[in-house]
Amino acid sequence: MKDIARHAGVSQSAVSFALNGRPGVSDVTRDRVRRVAEQLGWRPSTAARALSGEGAATVGLVLARPADTLGVDSFFLQLVSGIQEVLAERHLGLLFQMAEDIADECAVYRRWWAEHRVDGVLVVDPRTDDPRPDLLDELGLPAVVIGGPPDERHLGLSTVWADDAGAMASVVDGLHALGHRRIVHIAGLPGLAHTERRIRTLRAEAGRRGLTEVESVTTDYSDAEGAAVTRRVLEGPTPPTALIYDNDVMAVAGAAAAAELGFSVPADVSVVSWEDSALCRMVKPWLSALSRDSVEFGRTAARELTALVDGGSARAVRVPVPRLIERGSTGVVRGA
Amino acid sequence: MKDIARHAGVSQSAVSFALNGRPGVSDVTRDRVRRVAEQLGWRPSTAARALSGEGAATVGLVLARPADTLGVDSFFLQLVSGIQEVLAERHLGLLFQMAEDIADECAVYRRWWAEHRVDGVLVVDPRTDDPRPDLLDELGLPAVVIGGPPDERHLGLSTVWADDAGAMASVVDGLHALGHRRIVHIAGLPGLAHTERRIRTLRAEAGRRGLTEVESVTTDYSDAEGAAVTRRVLEGPTPPTALIYDNDVMAVAGAAAAAELGFSVPADVSVVSWEDSALCRMVKPWLSALSRDSVEFGRTAARELTALVDGGSARAVRVPVPRLIERGSTGVVRGA
DNA sequence: CAGTCAACCTAATGCGTATTAGCCACTAAT
DNA sequence: ATTAGTGGCTAATACGCATTAGGTTGACTG
Numbered sequence: 001m002k003d004i005a006r007h008a009g010v011s012q013s014a015v016s017f018a019l020n021g022r023p024g025v026s027d028v029t030r031d032r033v034r035r036v037a038e039q040l041g042w043r044p045s046t047a048a049r050a051l052s053g054e055g056a057a058t059v060g061l062v063l064a065r066p067a068d069t070l071g072v073d074s075f076f077l078q079l080v081s082g083i084q085e086v087l088a089e090r091h092l093g094l095l096f097q098m099a100e101d102i103a104d105e106c107a108v109y110r111r112w113w114a115e116h117r118v119d120g121v122l123v124v125d126p127r128t129d130d131p132r133p134d135l136l137d138e139l140g141l142p143a144v145v146i147g148g149p150p151d152e153r154h155l156g157l158s159t160v161w162a163d164d165a166g167a168m169a170s171v172v173d174g175l176h177a178l179g180h181r182r183i184v185h186i187a188g189l190p191g192l193a194h195t196e197r198r199i200r201t202l203r204a205e206a207g208r209r210g211l212t213e214v215e216s217v218t219t220d221y222s223d224a225e226g227a228a229v230t231r232r233v234l235e236g237p238t239p240p241t242a243l244i245y246d247n248d249v250m251a252v253a254g255a256a257a258a259a260e261l262g263f264s265v266p267a268d269v270s271v272v273s274w275e276d277s278a279l280c281r282m283v284k285p286w287l288s289a290l291s292r293d294s295v296e297f298g299r300t301a302a303r304e305l306t307a308l309v310d311g312g313s314a315r316a317v318r319v320p321v322p323r324l325i326e327r328g329s330t331g332v333v334r335g336a
Numbered sequence: 337m338k339d340i341a342r343h344a345g346v347s348q349s350a351v352s353f354a355l356n357g358r359p360g361v362s363d364v365t366r367d368r369v370r371r372v373a374e375q376l377g378w379r380p381s382t383a384a385r386a387l388s389g390e391g392a393a394t395v396g397l398v399l400a401r402p403a404d405t406l407g408v409d410s411f412f413l414q415l416v417s418g419i420q421e422v423l424a425e426r427h428l429g430l431l432f433q434m435a436e437d438i439a440d441e442c443a444v445y446r447r448w449w450a451e452h453r454v455d456g457v458l459v460v461d462p463r464t465d466d467p468r469p470d471l472l473d474e475l476g477l478p479a480v481v482i483g484g485p486p487d488e489r490h491l492g493l494s495t496v497w498a499d500d501a502g503a504m505a506s507v508v509d510g511l512h513a514l515g516h517r518r519i520v521h522i523a524g525l526p527g528l529a530h531t532e533r534r535i536r537t538l539r540a541e542a543g544r545r546g547l548t549e550v551e552s553v554t555t556d557y558s559d560a561e562g563a564a565v566t567r568r569v570l571e572g573p574t575p576p577t578a579l580i581y582d583n584d585v586m587a588v589a590g591a592a593a594a595a596e597l598g599f600s601v602p603a604d605v606s607v608v609s610w611e612d613s614a615l616c617r618m619v620k621p622w623l624s625a626l627s628r629d630s631v632e633f634g635r636t637a638a639r640e641l642t643a644l645v646d647g648g649s650a651r652a653v654r655v656p657v658p659r660l661i662e663r664g665s666t667g668v669v670r671g672a
Numbered sequence: 673c674a675g676t677c678a679a680c681c682t683a684a685t686g687c688g689t690a691t692t693a694g695c696c697a698c699t700a701a702t
Numbered sequence: 703a704t705t706a707g708t709g710g711c712t713a714a715t716a717c718g719c720a721t722t723a724g725g726t727t728g729a730c731t732g
Contacts (some may be wrong), residue, residue, distance in 0.1 A: 001688070001689070002688085010711075011711070011712045011713075012688090012689085012712090012713095013690085013691085013692095013711080013712065013713075013714095014710085014712075016689070016690060016691080017690095017691095017710095017711090020690080022690090022691090023709085023710095023711095024710065024711070025710065025711075026709080026710060026711090029710080029711085034703085041446075041450060042450070043447060043450035043451045044451065044688080044689070045387070045452050045687090045688055045689070046386075046392075046451045046452065046453050047382075047383045047385075047386035047392065047452055047687085047688075047689090048387055048687075048688035048689040048690090048717090049383075049389040049688085049689060049690085049719045050381075050382075050383035050689095050717090051381070051383040051384055051387050051687090051688080051689070051690095051716090051718065051719090052688080052689045052690045052691080052716075052717055053689095053690075053691090053716090053717065054689080054690075056382075056383065057419075058431070070410075070413050070414055070417055072407075072409075072410045072613055072614050072615055073410070073413060073607075074406075074408045074409070076413070077406050077409060077412070077413070078406055080432070080434070081406055081434055083582060084432075084433060084434040085434075088433065088434075089732060091447075093431050093433070093453065094431065094432050094433065095394070095429050095430065095431055095432075096416070096420075096430050096431075096432040097420060097423075097424065097429070097430065098416070098417055098420040098421075109378060110377075111427075114377060114378070114379035115379045115380065115381060115382045116382065116383055116718095117382050117429065119489050200537075220717085222614070223614045223617070223618055249614065249618075252613075252618050253618055256618060256619070256620065260620075277408055278408050278558070278585065278589075279408055279615075280561045281559070282585075282589055282592055282619075283592070283618075283619075284587050284592065284596075313658060319493075330489055337718070337719070338718085346681075346682085347681070347682045348682090348718090348719085349681075349682060349683075349684095349720085349721085349722095350680085350681060350682075352719070352721080353680095353681090353720095353721095356720080358681065358720090358721090359679095360679085361679070361680070361681075362679080362680065362681090365680080380718080380719070381717090381718055381719070382693095383717085383718075383719090384687090384717075384718035384719040384720090385718085385719060386684090386687090386719095387687045387688065387689090387718080387719075387720095388686075388687055388718080388719050388720045388721080389686095389720075389721095390719085390720080393692065411703090424702075452688095462713060505706085524686095525679085609714095
């Protein structure tokens with residue numbers, strides 16, 4: 001800015017006013033300054049900006065998954081892609097960090113806050129009994145919880161969520177209509193909020209219909225556990241006729257395991273994946289899956305966070321309920 | 337620091353000396369200051385640090401892939417996981433950005449550089465005729481090219497690479513020993529450096545053995561193109577007996593396509609995937625794959641970048657050649 | 673006992689930006 | 703004709719840290 005001021009023959013303050021659209025300089029001076037700045041390829045130093053109270057122009061995202069459980073995943077990159085799209089427009093940076101566990105993640109938030117490194121954070125994989133909302137509220141760090149249930153207890157936190165309960169109800173509806181009475185839900189990690197929500201809803205829906213042979217089993221989302229649980233339940237005395245998997249990886253692995261045991265999909269057992277991706281179309285038959293727009297999910301979350309950072313008030317935004325794409329893996333119960 | 341100074345009864349300078357291990361304060365004072373800092377939960381403001389010449393304590397990574405070609409991927413997250421591990425130790429942040437294309441990516445580097453936002457960058461997906469090394473050299477931004485060939489032309493750039501040529505040679509060796517003479521290589525994106533390297537090596541190896549029915553076909557890495565190319569070559573007059581896929585997604589899709597056409601794997605056609613992941617064990621038979629330690633790859637790259645940022649000189653580091661894991665998808669040629 | 677030096681500390685400055693206070697010339701209003 | 707107001711600018715300050723230049727004390731030396 002010193003250089004620009006010199007070239008344009010004005011003071012640094014005038015340059016600042018001109019470039020930030022503040023009053024205090026004439027239009028001709030403003031234009032001149034802008035041209036010089038352009039020509040010199042000037043960009044404000046984020047450090048200096050941050051130091052003079054403008055915030056860090058950065059939001060944070062930490063992913064707390066141990067490195068070894070990091071498998072094939074399409075959701076996360078798509079989510080980030082959507083987030084980026086919105087952040088890039090506003091020239092906001094995304095600081096990304098991986099953590100070993102939630103405690104580690106909290107430490108990262110604390111550090112970021114103390115270092116004034118981020119203006120806000122995006123929180124993923126909300127849990128039941130999650131310490132993060134409390135912490136972020138305490139720190140006064142604007143945050144958007146992605147995938148969590150609406151949270152009225154924390155006034156600084158926005159929430160972006162899909163109605164898992166509604167989706168689960170519609171899946172059960174569909175399977176029930178096809179004649180399925182014995183359903184097993186191969187769920188994800190036990191501590192996650194949406195896992196518990198789906199399990200609860202499934203139980204409620206089953207109760208409403210008087211279905212007694214419906215259960216949920218939690219896993220670590222891996223193909224190995226997905227296959228193992230599938231084998232276990234199919235080898236039981238009264239095998240289920242429908243399997244609902246909480247992600248695509250387990251669904252594919254589970255379908256393969258079922259085939260190995262001699263169960264034909266969908267004649268003997270129907271399979272539904274709670275995540276749609278290319279994976280679901282790599283096996284025969286193609287898997288029926290709940291599809292959602294993960295990129296748009298990311299966009300929405302980022303938009304909420306920027307609103308919050310700009311001083312807006314927190315709110316809960318609902319994204320469309322995932323839609324069931326019927327493919328070849330679901331059908332009427334044999335003999336029904 | 338003002339608060340700490342007040343609490344400890346010394347000047348701000350003394351606090352700075354004490355906390356940064358500089359001489360100029362007695363040991364007792366140093367301890368006292370440190371205790372106070374600890375108690376107050378002090379962390380240096382990155383903005384202020386950066387402003388006073390310490391660098392941004394951040395490195396950048398931009399991924400230039402259009403959002404819609406973002407498919408199932410295990411490599412990238414693992415790479416980032418390794419990168420993080422090293423960066424986190426040194427309390428360096430990772431600024432992540434997605435870009436539409438290489439030009440966009442270059443613009444991001446320019447902006448980051450002008451804004452003093454990063455101390456260095458990690459460059460992925462190097463291309464033949466890549467504009468990025470020139471740009472980064474010109475900007476004087478320390479950089480590590482991940483997966484590129486050693487580059488002596490740019491003195492500020494380190495390179496971390498695996499010997500694709502060696503790996504390709506060993507794969508061809510293996511297939512040749514099994515009796516394969518007609519091999520098709522379903523390659524990745526045409527502009528990428530490693531794609532071209534593998535293609536060149538395959539041609540050279542074929543030439544050395546007098547194999548005339550060996551070819552490479554470039555794709556966009558998607559399951560759709562992987563399957564399409566597979567169908568096309570298998571339906572030709574003299575179908576190949578071995579297929580080498582540049583990633584796991586195409587390998588799986590290709591194997592499925594082959595099966596649909598009535599080709600049995602590996603009796604009629606052998607399949608090798610140039611990327612190992614859970615995917616390769618989700619299909620029957622399990623796919624033989626080239627396995628590499630992507631996490632370690634990331635660690636190495638991050639280590640090189642930190643060395644460079646610390647003022648070290650550029651160099652080319654070779655990571656181990658990917659190893660072929662023989663599973664059920666490769667075998668002797670029928671009738672051999 | 674004055675002089676020298678080292679140890680320990682404080683004061684002052686700079687980094688690049690935004691902002692606030694102040695200054696000057698000129699116009700409009702009383 | 704004086705005053706109040708205003709547009710257009712400059713000077714000065716703050717932000718939080720690192721660093722450099724001083725300054726004070728006490729011990730040690732000749």
